Amino acid sequence: MVEPLNPFDDIVPTVKADALAYVVLERQNVEIMSRFLEDFGFTKVSHEGPSSFFRGFGDRPYCVELIPSTRDAFLGFGLVAADGGDLDILGAEHGVAPMDNDKPGGGRVLRLVDPNGYQIDLVHGFEPAKAFVPREAINVNNTPWDKPRVNAGVRPPLEPAMVEGVRHIVLQTPFFEETVHWYTKNFGYLASDLLQTQSGIIGLGFFRFDRGDKPADHHALAISFGPAPAILHISTEAIDIDAVGQGQQYLRARGWEHFWGIGRHVLGSQIFDYWKDPAGDEWEHYADGDVMTADCPVGFHALDRAGLWAWGDDLPASMRPPGPAPDGAPPPVRELMDAMLLPPRPWLD
Numbered sequence: 347m348v349e350p351l352n353p354f355d356d357i358v359p360t361v362k363a364d365a366l367a368y369v370v371l372e373r374q375n376v377e378i379m380s381r382f383l384e385d386f387g388f389t390k391v392s393h394e395g396p397s398s399f400f401r402g403f404g405d406r407p408y409c410v411e412l413i414p415s416t417r418d419a420f421l422g423f424g425l426v427a428a429d430g431g432d433l434d435i436l437g438a439e440h441g442v443a444p445m446d447n448d449k450p451g452g453g454r455v456l457r458l459v460d461p462n463g464y465q466i467d468l469v470h471g472f473e474p475a476k477a478f479v480p481r482e483a484i485n486v487n488n489t490p491w492d493k494p495r496v497n498a499g500v501r502p503p504l505e506p507a508m509v510e511g512v513r514h515i516v517l518q519t520p521f522f523e524e525t526v527h528w529y530t531k532n533f534g535y536l537a538s539d540l541l542q543t544q545s546g547i548i549g550l551g552f553f554r555f556d557r558g559d560k561p562a563d564h565h566a567l568a569i570s571f572g573p574a575p576a577i578l579h580i581s582t583e584a585i586d587i588d589a590v591g592q593g594q595q596y597l598r599a600r601g602w603e604h605f606w607g608i609g610r611h612v613l614g615s616q617i618f619d620y621w622k623d624p625a626g627d628e629w630e631h632y633a634d635g636d637v638m639t640a641d642c643p644v645g646f647h648a649l650d651r652a653g654l655w656a657w658g659d660d661l662p663a664s665m666r667p668p669g670p671a672p673d674g675a676p677p678p679v680r681e682l683m684d685a686m687l688l689p690p691r692p693w694l695d
């Protein structure tokens with residue numbers, strides 16, 4: 347492996363976003379998508395206008411906007427600004443003025459467009475929703491050495507895995523370096539882990555918010571090299587591991603399409619479970635993910651399937667390249683595709 351070097355290390359950000367707020371989707375069938383989101387653990391928010399809005403149990407006024415449309419599409423996502431002035435600073439750099447926000451919670455919004463054509467909002471001054479605790483987390487575990495749970499079972503209810511909110515987005519792009527540069531420069535994302543091929547081509551990166559001494563999720567954004575811009579998944583945090591497990595039972599009972607899991611990721615360490623929504627987009631439930639402060643150093647890893655999950659089943663076939671790179675493919679593309687086709691575990695062959 348080539349000596350690791352973070353090529354995004356010396357980018358000076360214009361502002362530093364603080365958190366992920368929401369995703370915006372167009373849907374042909376809003377009713378069936380709404381049913382999916384409620385079974386997945388979101389709650390509908392009442393609001394005037396054509397869009398439907400859904401929240402988690404955290405304090406975001408909404409986490410998902412569904413716009414009725416003649417197509418199914420991922421439009422983009424919204425970020426929470428650490429300071430209201432950041433909208434003006436970033437807006438001035440792009441020649442775009444912040445607007446009053448007419449979505450739930452109000453406040454102001456600055457809308458930019460990323461190198462892939464996605465609408466990326468920076469919001470501030472919205473009225474937070476009243477956060478609630480849907481049930482207490484199950485965090486009393488018996489171990490061989492310590493058994494604090496006596497005369498009591500673990501019996502989580504069969505119900506939707508209530509989610510706190512949208513916690514990370516994974517984008518695929520043919521413009522990998524340009525896209526990473528754009529998000530880092532505009533919003534101050536920090537690289538948590540970068541995955542590279544044998545010759546040092548970085549093809550996948552996990553990025554967190556720079557919140558200084560305050561811990562941030564291992565990644566709020568992951569960017570993967572790929573043939574065309576696409577949303578790879580939208581991730582949500584559930585109450586605990588048992589909610590992920592019972593949430594799977596609930597979604598199975600409701601007839602939705604399971605995709606991948608349950609397993610544990612390597613980078614980020616989350617217990618994960620992936621589902622397809624009615625339009626075919628992927629949604630993740632997770633619990634027990636890593637958090638890091640701004641001073642945690644970047645990690646470098648070999649890019650292959652084995653590096654994406656510690657235990658559980660292998661990636662579904664549709665998450666891998668469809669086959670070896672075509673004859674005319676440029677060497678970087680060939681190398682990246684070949685890396686993802688390597689069998690991840692000898693005992694799974």
Ligand SMILES: [Fe+2]
Pocket residue numbers: 514516579581630
């Ligand atoms: Fe994820």
